[in-house]
Amino acid sequence: MTFHKEGYTSLAICVLFIAVTNALIHYYLPDVTWFVWLWYAVSLFLFITIVQFFRSPSRKLTIDERQVVCPADGKVVVIEETEEGEYFKDKRVQLSVFMSPVNVHVNRNPISGLVKYFKYHPGKYLVAWDPKSSTENERTTTVVAHKSGLEVLYRQIAGALARRIVWYVKEGDRVEQAQQFGFIKFGSRVDVFLPLGSQINVNLNEVVKGGVTVLATLPNVSVEKTEA
Incomplete structure (x- = not known):
């Protein structure tokens, strides 16, 4: 460690x-x-x-082009179909991981690909479990395009204690699955928005590890396409 x-x-x-x-x-x-x-x-x-x-801590990272790995340590607090209004502006599957102060605070890329969109939003510091925190708190939004053409959005969200978000990516970067893309000091949460049809591999209140736990399997991504 x-x-x-x-x-x-x-x-x-x-x-x-x-x-x-x-x-x-x-x-x-x-x-x-x-x-x-x-x-x-x-x-x-x-x-x-x-x-x-x-x-x-050192850990054996999960690398699989068909899968979406967890971006942060913590507990799954949201699994639902919802409207993503910043970038996609359509329905997506949202998974949210709450990071407590005792969790590892490193944030990792859920998938490999090209950063198509990145934006930092100043904002409030509502408690991380408040639904409004996703749209009103200080946050960053990153969208990565998978080699299959599918896109995954993930969002760092500050909370009542976590008042500093750090990120290491920008538009045009190529990122690798499970590698670090940022850090949130003293907890808070990370949201992930997946294409409809993704197979969800976790349950509500499940404890997860960043870069290790598989959150979901992307829809219609064949082995041949991911290995091309």
Whole structure:
């Protein structure tokens, strides 16, 4: 397991805060033993929390051109047919994964292909499980065209705690399935919009892993086409 680059600044601030506060306590309250040990415990908790937030574990990634892999660790909170109004403007199958503060926060490409559309939207910071968060919160929208011609949209959504979204893609990029496309600090959620007819391979409230769990199988994608 490694420490993700997006956490370097947060870790440095945390270590500096711990060092300064411990130095002040030792200078002004050296004889208050119970408080010194209490602050040791608080300092350790803060350090472990930051390391845990920004961990990037090694894992065996799922690579299959016919399938859509999960873009984030978390729990499936939405599986429904809905109208996607930003890019497709028609009906799609939406799957949403809620990322809690204890989940790995790395975001991974569900499929390989060409980035046809990317847009960053400033917005609110509603709690991630609020249905309005998909259209009103700070978010990014990425659309990738699969080699079969099918397109998959995925959206990073900020939440009440997650107030910084990081992305590494732009229109015209070619991306690889299960590789990192971004990071959401301290949780929130990722929505995926699939073509109608996709075979859904997960259930509501199922715990999933980014880059590993298969969310769905794309419709009408033959082995011959994906290997061409």
